[in-house]
Amino acid sequence: MDTLVITGAQLLGDRAADIVVEHGVIAEIGTGLSRTGARVIDADGLVALPGLVDLHTHLREPGYEASETILTGTRAAAAGGFTAVFAMPNTSPVADSAGVVEQELALGEAAGYATVQPIGAVTVGQKGERLAELGAMASSRAKVRVFSDDGFCVFDPLIMRRALEYVKSFGGVIAQHAQDPRLTEGAQMNEGVVSAELGLAGWPAVAEESIIARDVLLAEHVGSRLHVCHLSTAGSVDIIRWAKKRGIDVTAEVTPHHLLLTDELVRGYDAKYKVNPPLRREEDVLAVREGLADGTIDIVATDHAPHPSENKACEWQAAANGMVGLESALRVVHQSMVQTGLIGWSDVARVMSATPARIGLLDGHGTPLEVGQPAHIALYDASHEGTFTAADLHGRSHNSPYLGRDLPGRVEWTIHGGVVTVAAGAVVEELTA
C-alpha cells in the first residue's frame, strides 16, 4: 500500500493542511509534510471530507446483475466519494439469511472499491409475514445490524413491533420503508395537483406519514431504535421532530433527489423521474431541506437504485421505480444544501459520513479526519462548475434524473482505507491494495 501525502487540502472546507496516510491510517496532519517515496496528491483548493457512507444502496447482486453488481456499484460509490455502502436486501435470493449476507460481504471485499455492509431483510423473503433469522445474520461474518424490507413496508404492526423488540438483543435497528400499501395501491406519483392533471394514480403523503407516526409510537412503547428510510414529505418531518422532542430513539434519512426535484418534473411522463417514494411538492422539498439543516433529519442516503434502460424507456406506468444516485449525491447536496447556505461542509461530513456509520454501527467508518483514524477520505473540488453527464456515471445503469442538469462540484480523489479508488477524477482501474 502506497504512503500518501495529500497536500493543501481544506479540512471540511476550512483550514488548509497536509495529510499523511501510512498503512491505511492517517499518520499525520500538519503543514509542510512529506515522506520519502510517498505518492503526493496535490489537493490544493480541494475540500477534504471523511469518506462518505451510504446507508441506503441497492447493489442488485446476487440476482439482478444486469442492473448492477457489487463491483460496478462500489465503483459508482467510489466515484461519488463513498468509502462504505450499506446494501439493501432486495436481491434474489433476498438477503434474509446468513449465507446471502456473507456472500455480499465477500464480494465487496474482493471488489475493494468500498466497504460493503449488508443489510438483512426483516422478514423472510421480504414478505412481511415471519421474521427472518435476524440473529443468524447478526452473528454472521457480515455482522448485520441494520434490517429492512426496503421496497416493502413492514406493514403488519405486530410484526413491526416484534422486529423492533427482537433486534435489541444485538443492538440492531429496523430501517422502515414507510408506505401504507393499501393507500398506495397502483400508485404512480405524488398525489396532488400534478397527479390530478396527469391522470396518474396518487401516492398520498398520508401513506408515508401514518406509518411513521405508528412506528415512532411503537418504538417508544417497546423502547427500541427506529430508522426511517427516505422520508419525503413536510408532514413526515413534523412527525420526526415531534418524536425526537419526546425522546423517542428515531433517526431519519432523506435522499438527494427529494432535496432537489419536485413532481412538476413528471409532467412529460419521462420515467427517469419515477421513484418511490415519489418526487413531492416544492413545499416538501423546502421542508426536508429545513429538517436536514436543523437536525430533525439525521442523514442523507442515496437510495441508489439501478435499472436497465428497457425498464425506463417505456410508458410511465410500466416503468420501474428508482434512480441511480451514488455518483451525484454529494453534488446534489452541495447544490441544495451548501450553496443555499443551509449547511456547511462539516455538516455534510456529519450527515453523509459520521452519522450514517453511527446509525448502522459500522466500526471504522464515518471517522473524523484525525491522526490514528482509518484513511477514508474524499477530496472534492467545490469550485468546479459543470453539467452532469453519462460520463459521470460509473455503475452499470444510467437511470439518473440529473443527466443534462447543471450540478456543481466534482469528486477528484477517493481513498478507501489508504487505497486510492478515484484519482484526479477518474475511477482507478487496478487498485493497489
Place this chain on the structure above:
Amino acid sequence: MRHLLDTHTLDREGALRILDVAEDMSDTQSRENRKLPTLRGKTVVNLFFEDSTRTRISFEAAAKRLSADVINFAAKGSSVSKGESLKDTAQTLQAMGADAVVIRHHASGAPRTLATSGWISAGVVNAGDGTHEHPTQALLDAFTIRKRRFGADSRGRDLSGTRVVIVGDVLHSRVARSNVWLLTTLGAEVTLVSPPTLVPQNVSQWPVRVLYDLDEALADGPDAVMMLRIQLERMNAAYFPSEREYSRRWGLDAMRAATLPGDSIVMHPGPMNRGLEISAEAADSPRSTVLEQVANGVSVRMAVLYLLLAGERDDERGEGS
C-alpha cells in the same frame, strides 16, 4: 399540427381550427359520395392496447373517408400480448411507414411517450390514455354543443357563456379531463358533479366548480349535462356503496331530466349504462345528443387526421408539401 396528445395544451385558436375543419368535413358527409381523396397514399395505424370498438371504428371511418390506408393493430392477439414493448411496437410501425398513429393505451401518458421518444416520426393522435385524456372525445363534445347552439352558424364561434355540467367518475375519466380543459379554453363554464371519492386530490388548479349534489347543479339550468360512464368495478373499491345508491344520487333519471330547461342537452360519451348513470327516458329524449356525438365524432376525427397529415406539419415547413 404535429400531434394531438391532449386538450390541456391546445389553445383556443387551435381548437377552433379543428372544430371549423370538422364543420367542413361534416358538410361533405351529407353528399352522395362521402369519400374525399385528401389522404390518398397515407397510412394511418390504429394502435389499440385497450379494447374500444367504438373509438376504433370511428377513427377507421374517418381515415377511410379521407382515402387513407388504415391498419388496425390490436394489442390483444398480437406480439404486444406476448410482452413486446411500446418501443419495439413503435419502431415496427415506423419501419412499415406509418404516417399517423392513433393510439389507445391503458397507461396515462403513453401517447406522449410515443410522440417524444424518438422511436417514430409519425404524427400521434391520443385516442384515450389511461385516466389522462381523450382529446378527440372532448372535441366532438364541443362540436356537438356548438352545433346544437349555433347550427349552421357555428363556424368561428367559441362556447363563451355556455354552462356545462359533467357528472360522474371524474377521478378515472379521461373524457372529463379533456372536456374540462377544452370547454374552459373555449369559454364555457364547467361544473363537475361527483361523489367526493371520485374527484381527484387536488383540483384546486382546475378552472371549474366542483359540487357533490347533482340537484344543486341542475337547479342552475345548465345548457348541457354530460353524464360519464360509471365503471361497476369502482363499487368494489369502496368509491360508493351500491349501484342503487349511486343511481339515486348521481344518476340522471326522468324526473331530474324533466327539470332542465327546454333547450338543454344531455350528453353521454357511450357506451351507456342505462338505468345507472342515465335513465332510458333521458337517453332517448329529444334533448339527448348521444347519436349526434357519434356522427360528429367521425367529422372531428377526419378534421384531426386532415390537419395532422394534409396540412403543413411543423417539422416539414419549407418543404412545400
